[in-house]
Amino acid sequence: MIFGAVLAGGKGTRMGNVDKPKQFLTIGGKPIIVHTVEKFVMNDKFEKVIVLCPEQWISYTKDLFRKYLPDGSRVEVIQGGAVRNETIMNAIRYVEENYGLDEDTIMVTHDAVRPFVTHRIIEENIEKAQQGVICDTVIPATDTIVESRDGAVISAIPDRKFYYQGQTPQSFRAAAFKQLYQELTEEEREVLTDAAKVFVMKGEKVTLVQGETFNIKVTYPYDLQLAETLLGGEKKC
Amino acid sequence: MLNTIYRLVAPRRFEAEFSDISLKDDNIIVRPTHLSICNADQRYYQGKRAPEVLKKKLPMALIHEGIGDVLYDPRGEYKPGQSVAMVPNTPVEKDDVIAENYLRSSKFRASGFDGFMQDSVAIGRDRLVLLPAGINKRVAAFTELVSVSYHTINRFDVRAHRRRDRIGVWGDGNLAFITALLLKKRMPDSQVLIFGKNDYKMADFVFADATYDITDIPPELRVDHAFECVGTEASGIAINQIIDFINPEGTIAIMGVSENPVPLNTRMILEKGLNVFGSSRSGVQDFRDTIQLYNSNKDVEEYLESIIGETITVRSIADMNRAFDADIRKSGGKTVMVWEK
Numbered sequence: 001m002i003f004g005a006v007l008a009g010g011k012g013t014r015m016g017n018v019d020k021p022k023q024f025l026t027i028g029g030k031p032i033i034v035h036t037v038e039k040f041v042m043n044d045k046f047e048k049v050i051v052l053c054p055e056q057w058i059s060y061t062k063d064l065f066r067k068y069l070p071d072g073s074r075v076e077v078i079q080g081g082a083v084r085n086e087t088i089m090n091a092i093r094y095v096e097e098n099y100g101l102d103e104d105t106i107m108v109t110h111d112a113v114r115p116f117v118t119h120r121i122i123e124e125n126i127e128k129a130q131q132g133v134i135c136d137t138v139i140p141a142t143d144t145i146v147e148s149r150d151g152a153v154i155s156a157i158p159d160r161k162f163y164y165q166g167q168t169p170q171s172f173r174a175a176a177f178k179q180l181y182q183e184l185t186e187e188e189r190e191v192l193t194d195a196a197k198v199f200v201m202k203g204e205k206v207t208l209v210q211g212e213t214f215n216i217k218v219t220y221p222y223d224l225q226l227a228e229t230l231l232g233g234e235k236k237c
Numbered sequence: 238m239l240n241t242i243y244r245l246v247a248p249r250r251f252e253a254e255f256s257d258i259s260l261k262d263d264n265i266i267v268r269p270t271h272l273s274i275c276n277a278d279q280r281y282y283q284g285k286r287a288p289e290v291l292k293k294k295l296p297m298a299l300i301h302e303g304i305g306d307v308l309y310d311p312r313g314e315y316k317p318g319q320s321v322a323m324v325p326n327t328p329v330e331k332d333d334v335i336a337e338n339y340l341r342s343s344k345f346r347a348s349g350f351d352g353f354m355q356d357s358v359a360i361g362r363d364r365l366v367l368l369p370a371g372i373n374k375r376v377a378a379f380t381e382l383v384s385v386s387y388h389t390i391n392r393f394d395v396r397a398h399r400r401r402d403r404i405g406v407w408g409d410g411n412l413a414f415i416t417a418l419l420l421k422k423r424m425p426d427s428q429v430l431i432f433g434k435n436d437y438k439m440a441d442f443v444f445a446d447a448t449y450d451i452t453d454i455p456p457e458l459r460v461d462h463a464f465e466c467v468g469t470e471a472s473g474i475a476i477n478q479i480i481d482f483i484n485p486e487g488t489i490a491i492m493g494v495s496e497n498p499v500p501l502n503t504r505m506i507l508e509k510g511l512n513v514f515g516s517s518r519s520g521v522q523d524f525r526d527t528i529q530l531y532n533s534n535k536d537v538e539e540y541l542e543s544i545i546g547e548t549i550t551v552r553s554i555a556d557m558n559r560a561f562d563a564d565i566r567k568s569g570g571k572t573v574m575v576w577e578k
Contacts (some may be wrong), residue, residue, distance in 0.1 A: 027239075028257045038238035038260060044317035047300050070260050070311055115239050116255070118356050119268055120552070120578055204550070210552075214241070215255055230255045232238070232446075 001105055002126055003174070004040040004049040005091040008033055008061070008112035009080035021057060021220055023112040024064070032218055035115035041074060043119070045126055047099070049194075050091045051112070052080035084193055089181060092174045101175045106130065109195060110169040113218040116230070119186065122169065124209045131173040134204055136196040137211040138164035150171040167211040170195045176204075189204040238266075241356040243578065244296035244555060248284030251295045251354075251554050256542040262377035264359040266309040267321060271378035272353055272551075273302035274564045276468070282561045283345075285496070298351035302381040303576075304374060307365075308357060321382045321404050321500070322528065323353060323360055324377075324521045338388070338518040345518065353555070356578070369532055375548055375573045376531075376541045382571075383541065386416040387530065389464070389490050389516040391523070392424055396512055397462050397488035401427045407451075407475040407484065408466030409433025410545055411571055412492060416464050417445055418540050420555045422530065423510060430460060432478070450576040451478060458504070459484050468493025473500055480505045484540060488512040545571025552577045 008023045013068055020173055023033040033051070040049040053061050057078050065072045080087035088109055096103060106129040110117060128135040141163040147156040176233065177195060180202050192198045199206050218224055246252045249347045258266065278299040280286050286294075296395045296498060304322050305321050307315040325346035328337040335341055368377055387482070404427050406417040421429050424554045428446040432454065439448040449458070459486050467475040472493040479489055480502050506513060527547065531538050548569045549560040551574045564572035 030257065035239045035257075042238060042260075042266060044308070068261075116241070118241055118578075120356075212241075212253075214255075229259060 001047040001131055002045050002129070003091070003105070004043075004046045005081065005088060005107050006033070006037055006040060006049060006051045006108060006111040006162065007087050007168075008051060008053040009056075009084065009087045013231050021054065022224075023053070024057070024060070025218070025224060027115065027218075027227045030068060032115050032227075034064055036110065036112050036117070037065065037134060038069070038116070039117050039119070039122065040110070040146060041069065041071075043122055043126075046074065046108070048095075049075045050094055051075060051077045052087045052090055053112075054076065055079045058166070071097065073205055074195060083189075085181060085195060085198065086188065088177065088195055092178050095174060096178075101178070103175060104130075105174040106171065107177065108169045108171045111217055114168055114215055115218070115227070116214050117213070118215070118217060121211060121215065123207060125169045125171040128207060128209065129173065129191055132172075132173065132198070134172040134176075134199050134206045135209045136170045136206050137167045137209045137215070139167065139211045139215075141215055143167050152161045152178045156163065164208065166194070166196070167215050167217070169209075172199065180204075238357070240359070242298050242351055243354040243554065244298050244351070245281055246296040248291070249282060249558065249561075251557050252296070252494060253554070258357065258359045260311065260401055261307065262359070263362065264312060265307060265311075265315055265325060265362050265365060267305040267358045267360055267365070268308050269303050269305040269323075269332055269353050269358060269576045270320070271304050271374045272576050273379035273382070274300070274561060274572045274574070275302055275382065278347060278352075279299070279561070280496075281563065283565070287397045287496075288533060294348070297347065298353050299347045300352040300574075301345065301347040301378045303353040304380070305353075305375045305576075306356065306370060310362070313361070314354055314362065315365070317369075320372070320374070320377075321365040322524055323358060323379060324364040324366065324524050325352070326518055326520055327361065327364060330490075337520040343441050354576075363521060366521065366528060372528075372531060373538050373542055376538050376547055377528075378573050379541075379571050380524060380527055381519065382411065383415050383419070383569055384519040384527040385492070385516075386412065386419045387527045388519040388523040389416065389492055391464070391526075392514060392516055393464070393488060393490050396514055400461050403428045403460045403481065404429055405432055405460035405463040406445075406466060407428045407432045407437040407463060407479055408468075408493065410466065411516040412468075413464075413466035414442060414544055415490065415541070416466050417442055418529070418537065420464070420539060421445065422534055432475075435569075438517065444556065449501075451475075454482060458482060460487070462488045463549065464490045464492060466492050470497055470499055480509070480511065481513065483509065485509045486511070488514070491515045535551045544570045545573055548573045548575060550575045550577055
């Protein structure tokens with residue numbers, strides 16, 4: 001079984017003077033999280049789309065889906081964790097309790113604030129995960145990456161052609177993630193903030209899915225304006 | 238749902254643009270899978286339409302020949318994963334006399350509004366025709382073009398007198414091939430004669446009763462009726478040649494598009510009492526009939542597969558350009574895009 005996990009744990013601390021978590025801000029008059037979840041609901045391969053958000057926003061999120069989604073029966077809103085991987089673990093626990101975990105239980109995890117994800121990206125994630133391959137969605141880095149160990153002086157300028165910018169979804173077998181995560185020490189959990197990183201650090205092969213430049217993460221007020229602009233084209237559809 | 242639309246913004250330049258699809262409308266959401274390039278798309282892509290037309294219509298998603306898989310039907314009548322042909326003609330009113338594709342108010346995909354080069358297409362449920370299991374999807378991709386021939390033959394059938402011993406088809410391109418093939422299937426008692434200028438193309442019309450080089454037609458040869466499938470300004474030359482070689486009271490179906498007006502030998506149209514009619518596009522019933530024809534004549538699919546020139550998998554905007562450029566270079570045949578964008 002394949003499960004979508006839409007990670008909406010963020011409280012919008014990077015978003016400037018807004019009082020709502022950024023996933024609840026609107027683009028084109030509709031909350032970002034609704035746009036994102038619609039993309040997952042549209043794919044009938046998902047048994048369930050699990051939306052993980054801060055506890056105090058669960059009712060609000062459910063209300064939003066009731067208002068905007070024609071059929072919310074495949075969407076489950078549950079509490080996220082304190083950090084990203086804890087949030088993913090909450091999704092896995094939910095699946096384990098309600099469906100059981102086996103080798104074919106797949107998680108496609110995605111940022112709630114990346115509403116421009118495409119059907120192809122989701123399909124390729126599912127396809128790879130079904131083949132037993134862990135995958136991460138990326139685009140080639142366009143800016144030169146500069147490394148500075150002390151924040152003052154450049155320590156290295158790596159060759160850009162070997163570097164990519166990470167996006168989401170990230171997809172993998174739920175049982176494999178759970179096992180690795182349980183083996184992590186507290187210190188490792190502090191450092192490994194992202195699912196792909198857990199697999200990479202533990203020596204697992206993680207493959208690339210081609211993302212899209214427009215699969216942006218709405219993090220800063222600038223992103224929100226950009227997202228509005230992207231949608232602002234003449235409506236012909 | 239945020240939808241990505243790959244619009245032509247200027248000749249040879251596609252860009253991703255976005256719109257919001259409401260899931261609470263009655264529209265069905267279809268994921269395109271196989272798209273076929275038409276000459277009309279090429280005229281936009283290459284900037285061959287008049288500048289004022291380009292200015293008015295672009296940015297616009299191209300492609301009006303395509304099939305896809307249903308992603309979502311708010312009423313649940315179509316199931317996710319079912320393959321459907323998408324009808325590009327989109328009427329906004331009903332008329333008991335005038336067919337949907339001739340109503341001036343009707344809109345058409347990739348002409349009046351966005352075509353099928355999209356992540357997902359929101360489309361009216363009356364604009365879908367279910368495809369049978371096992372159909373060749375690359376062939377099904379250009380069902381629209383085949384339905385145009387089907388539609389014209391229907392119109393011909395009610396207009397032409399009953400002597401149909403010899404029917405001429407002028408042209409040796411895709412439209413001529415399809416029209417001649419359908420004529421042969423639907424009117425098996427008639428001889429179907431092809432009049433073209435490229436012997437190597439006409440060699441593929443193996444089902445036809447005879448082929449003739451337009452510069453070397455036997456002077457005594459006559460046809461009872463004819464279909465013009467040439468298009469461009471050359472259609473004028475073709476229609477005038479038809480007028481010369483057609484028997485009195487014959488019917489001429491004009492199917493080729495010309496950007497500019499063409500002069501016709503109206504004196505002989507009058508003297509021979511010819512019936513000249515135009516035909517354009519098709520409606521949803523023509524799609525249904527065409528798919529029924531595929532079902533009842535399996536060899537039609539095989540013949541049609543033979544005109545697929547290239548199949549290009551599209552996963553990026555560069556692939557879109559590659560497909561359109563390959564389509565320009567081809568000597569004939571249809572270019573089909575397997576849509577994985």
